[in-house]
Amino acid sequence: MDVFGAIASLDLPLLLRPLHGLLGAFLNEPIPGILVTTERSMSIQRFTAAHELGHFSLDHQPSLDDDSILRRMPTSPEPTGHFEEAEADAFAVAFMMPKWLILAHCSRQGWQIADLRRPEIVYQLSLRMGASYEATCRTLVRYELIAFADMQSLRQTAPRLLKSTLLMDFSPSDYHRDVWLLTERDEGTRIDGSRNDLFVLRLTEHSNGGYIWNFDQLVASGFAIVRDVRQEIDAKEIGSPVVRQVTAAPEIAARGHLLIEEFRPWQPSPALSQLALDFDLTGPEEEGFSRAERRRLLEAA
Numbered sequence: 490m491d492v493f494g495a496i497a498s499l500d501l502p503l504l505l506r507p508l509h510g511l512l513g514a515f516l517n518e519p520i521p522g523i524l525v526t527t528e529r530s531m532s533i534q535r536f537t538a539a540h541e542l543g544h545f546s547l548d549h550q551p552s553l554d555d556d557s558i559l560r561r562m563p564t565s566p567e568p569t570g571h572f573e574e575a576e577a578d579a580f581a582v583a584f585m586m587p588k589w590l591i592l593a594h595c596s597r598q599g600w601q602i603a604d605l606r607r608p609e610i611v612y613q614l615s616l617r618m619g620a621s622y623e624a625t626c627r628t629l630v631r632y633e634l635i636a637f638a639d640m641q642s643l644r645q646t647a648p649r650l651l652k653s654t655l656l657m658d659f660s661p662s663d664y665h666r667d668v669w670l671l672t673e674r675d676e677g678t679r680i681d682g683s684r685n686d687l688f689v690l691r692l693t694e695h696s697n698g699g700y701i702w703n704f705d706q707l708v709a710s711g712f713a714i715v716r717d718v719r720q721e722i723d724a725k726e727i728g729s730p731v732v733r734q735v736t737a738a739p740e741i742a743a744r745g746h747l748l749i750e751e752f753r754p755w756q757p758s759p760a761l762s763q764l765a766l767d768f769d770l771t772g773p774e775e776e777g778f779s780r781a782e783r784r785r786l787l788e789a790a
Contacts, residue, residue, distance in 0.1 A: 490586075492535045492584070493535070493538060494781040496782075497781045498785075501521060501522070501542070502522040503523040504525075505774050505777060505779065506525075506776060508527075510555060511555055512533065512558060513538065513554050514541070514553050515551055515554075527774065530621070530773060533621065535619050536620065538779075539585050541577070542584070543576065543578070543579075543581050544577050552574070554574075558574065558577075558581075582628055586620055586625070590618065597675075597678075605635050605639075606635055606643070609651050611625055612651045613669070613670055617678075619681060626644055648664075656668060658716075659736050661738075667683065667686045667687070669688045669689065671766075673762060678767075679767040679769070681768075681772065684741070684742035687736060688736070688738075690734070694731050694732070700751050701751065702733050703752065706747060711739055711745075713737065715737065715738055716736035717736075719731045746765070747765065
């Protein structure tokens with residue numbers, strides 16, 4: 490869900506600022522408006538913006554919101570009995586992570602409900618939902634897709650471990666960045682990430698028939714290939730397809746379209762397989778207007 494795009498479409502003023510001690514704020518005087526911090530990750534920026542949009546949509550009083558909106562999610566009203574914060578949290582969850590969208594991602598990726606108890610699956614789902622790992626765990630409980638005990642087990646697995654497992658023997662400069670696992674099932678999707686994210690492309694390569702994946706456009710789109718290996722699918726079968734696993738890092742913050750094809754070098758057309766997707770790696774949001782509002786103003790100019 491494009492939270493910032495939805496806010497821009499409502500002509501609801503939103504500014505990003507380095508808010509010390511706050512994640513965001515909703516104001517209604519002299520006109521309604523939203524503030525969101527620039528000092529947190531994109532997933533927290535998105536949830537904060539959705540929370541403040543909830544205050545606006547539900548005609549709430551002004552609110553200054555700190556980290557408690559994350560700890561309280563999705564439903565735990567304040568001890569005073571003031572329900573507006575819990576209502577805004579519930580709005581944010583329903584808006585950002587509706588159940589139908591979770592199930593749509595599961596269908597595309599071939600994940601079963603039982604797979605939602607696996608931390609590596611939930612982490613990849615969280616990236617596609619644009620939410621944090623913990624928020625996704627809590628939301629799965631809210632929709633009764635997993636049990637509360639499953640959520641507690643999932644939360645015991647640190648995202649850093651999931652990232653290092655995907656990256657294998659490649660060590661990034663830090664583990665604050667997210668690591669996406671992309672396969673043929675991501676064909677035709679859109680990746681909304683951050684400029685420091687890493688990408689592991691795991692693709693079946695039919696080298697037994699002379700086909701190889703060509704990553705020239707990946708490099709031309711501003712990505713650096715930092716690891717490229719092939720793994721046998723069936724070591725006992727001679728000439729079986731292999732898994733091509735390429736780790737790539739964006740060198741610039743960019744938006745664009747990516748097309749990677751599997752073909753024979755001497756016969757580039759037609760391609761046997763392809764992975765085509767749109768990407769926006771210009772996050773997180775920086776000070777000023779949101780990226781969605783800036784695009785809208787440029788289109789109107």
